[in-house]
Amino acid sequence: MSAVASVESGHAHVALLELRRAPFNYLDVALLRELADRLAQLDADPECRVVVLAAEGRAFSAGADFSGKDDARDPAPLYEQAMRLFGNAKPLVAAVHGPAIGAGLGLALAADFRVGCAEARFSANFNRLGFHPGFGLSLTLPRLVGAQQAALLFYTGRRIGGEEALRIGLVDQLVPAAEVRTSALALAAEIALSAPLAVESTRATLRRGLAEAVAAANRHERELQCVQFASEDFKEGVQAMAERRAPRFLRR
Template identity: 40%
Template structure:
């Protein structure tokens, strides 16, 4: 499948494109509606950056105007129960591929992150919002519910009561409220959203890749089960890192030069 709607741009080491940082950029004007083709191209992009050892951190970006204003309602309107009973799992797994990228992922959100667009942003580890961006899960206004992770990732992030408020009412929230409830992690002027995300990603790209992957696996995996299972997962991943070169580099640097000065390979 030709990537008509999604591009992967890997940094060349310049200030505008830091080394080790890949951008997954949506490009389906005018609103980056998440039709089937775009969903599958996101899945392919997730696989590409996950498998590329030169990519150490990832930014999700919809452009300067809009992140993603939700699913393609025209496409949904033509689908019946029998079709969606077969296709719903594919939709979920397409976005889940982004959540499973074993590297830090930052969503740079401008304009709208609504419905599937909000669910797309929820797959990231961090969300940077434009100060005039609008967020929400308005599926209830169409007589349906979020179907690509919204009912699961949103309450895990902001708590069940706040998630139910957004899901039950379908209301939009501005950047300030999104920050207050924990839906976003930082706010920036629209023109600074993408550069801010790149700067954050560049810091992660200089970190210990295997330890960052283990930290992500431990946190995300622990949230899927009970505390005892999470602690067992953490212990396993913690021990495994003692077999890595980054652990050797990090500890030797600490002993010789103090904390925070290691250069990881």
């Protein structure tokens, strides 16, 4: 079964992609490859001007699943596909109706805009799990909310709701939970009214060098993560999260 589905958007020139790994939409290599492939296909479609990324289930994406997977210790294949998401040419709007955690937050920040709700939850919880942030978030998060807010979210791993996310600029619009997808589509339809060549060239100017910079940041992130994935602190962080308790880190 496909992990990413094309859904009728109901709006001219707007494509709607839906993550279908309910309830939590955990990210893996296959899902990110399929998503990147579909975005590339939409880039080649002259009828598409804007893309909306939504998800079924409880979460937008609860991140990468580290439970018992050997390939979780080597993030390179996952990040290879993730970095492709920053190379698309057309605007991307994320409809964040639920938690966007860890790599799920990284996915949300690959979009140009985010529409959320008060019930959504956002967390860069990497340090709380015992390792360095990934998915290019060490660049994309401070670029969006500023270095100070990014540091606070990274160091604490705290979860914030939609209202706080709006206050710090992590989301662009806050609407009732039942209206997240329709509001994201409405924003995309508004963008689609503008001249597509003008929008795409403006976007390319505003994001000049971004894909390359994110990829470079991610290479550094990956090097640190590969070391820390072998640590006792990483094992403790994952176990503490599974047991819903405070971690006991020992600096080893």
